[in-house]
């Protein structure tokens with residue numbers, strides 16, 4: 504990436520902008536390849552979700568991820584560049600795309616500010632192949648036309664555009680100035696693309712099959728010695744009496760689950776995959792990778808003492824410790840061959856959410872030279888928190904046992920920046936929303952000794968988050 508020392512705020516006149524764009528066009532003419540021009544500026548405090556909602560277009564790709572409790576949120580929409588891939592090489596393919604784009608990127612402005620510079624918004628489905636008619640491809644990475652992010656008190660807006668050898672500079676400049684104006688005066692009263700009259704209510708829920716039978720199928724594979732652990736999920740199709748607005752649902756989720764990642768990934772065809780996930784897949788910042796082993800669940804208590812008793816029971820549960828141990832062991836085993844030396848505490852701790860509590864072990868490691876975040880992701884995904892152990896045997900059985908395609912449920916959803924940093928969450932506690940329909944997902948890890956009835960109850964607890972968001 505080429506960083507030019509131009510201050511876009513001081514050079515915001517149409518003439519200065521055209522002069523800068525001419526420089527970019529000369530570079531494009533030099534080798535005949537278009538340039539990605541990325542302009543970053545710090546702006547006054549904005550709520551990225553409010554911005555995305557105000558500008559929401561159901562016909563455009565968008566990406567949103569937020570950690571409310573650490574005041575971090577990033578929104579981007581309208582693709583200027585998109586890459587799609589499938590198969591076992593999909594992560595490598597995504598990395599090649601990113602390297603190629605960065606090699607022909609010209610960035611100006613507050614590139615070093617939090618969330619400055621171009622970002623690559625990415626979503627990888629659970630499996631590396633998808634079925635006909637699924638909402639999302641096995642891998643999609645896009646660079647948005649605009650991006651707004653908040654990190655604490657700092658809000659950064661980024662405009663991205665393509666400059667080709669034959670681009671018309673006046674048209675491009677006008678587009679940049681229009682985008683700039685848009686972020687200076689957000690019209691929060693803009694009509695939502697989906698009219699929402701009142702709070703929609705769910706009037707029909709359907710579910711195929713019986714989850715207890717699915718769990719018994721998993722237990723049979725365990726008894727046969729094929730797998731030690733398998734994570735099995737169920738879906739409920741909910742229909743409401745009025746159109747759902749994915750970002751309004753998300754607003755409810757972020758309020759109720761401030762310690763989770765609230766996220767929305769839209770496919771530009773009116774379908775959005777949204778959720779509030781407690782699980783980080785990987786984060787890379789300043790040369791350090793962070794991941795976690797999250798598995799084993801119990802409900803929250805009605806009182807402090809009941810809650811503490813349930814937590815203590817979970818910490819002491821041999822079955823849940825084994826379930827979570829598979830995840831930790833797999834993370835370490837998969838990272839070590841890349842040269843990572845993972846560090847983690849010897850005992851898990853409790854991670855308490857509004858509806859459930861989990862066993863949790865944070866893992867961190869220094870990034871080895873020459874290793875990218877996506878190399879680590881390719882090794883880690885899917886962890887036994889959502890797949891199973893051994894991975895290949897478990898993953899090969901999930902589709903048949905569950906009876907539906909997972910799509911982005913339990914997939915890897917996140918962003919990467921030009922500095923090699925980025926963050927991915929696991930797409931659980933989630934739903935695929937379209938019009939008046941929401942397909943809601945919830946799963947549970949099955950090991951020897953799992954009880955189908957208890958696993959059913961656990962998925963009911965996990966469903967509750969999305970159900971409550973739908974009901975308001």
Ligand SMILES: C=C(O[C@H]1C=CC=C(C(=O)O)[C@@H]1O)C(=O)O
Pocket residue numbers: 734736782797798799800861887888889931932944945946947948949965
């Ligand atoms: C697969 C899911 O959760 C995983 C993450 C945490 C705890 C889990 C469990 O206790 O089974 C699951 O492994 C889900 O919520 O759909």
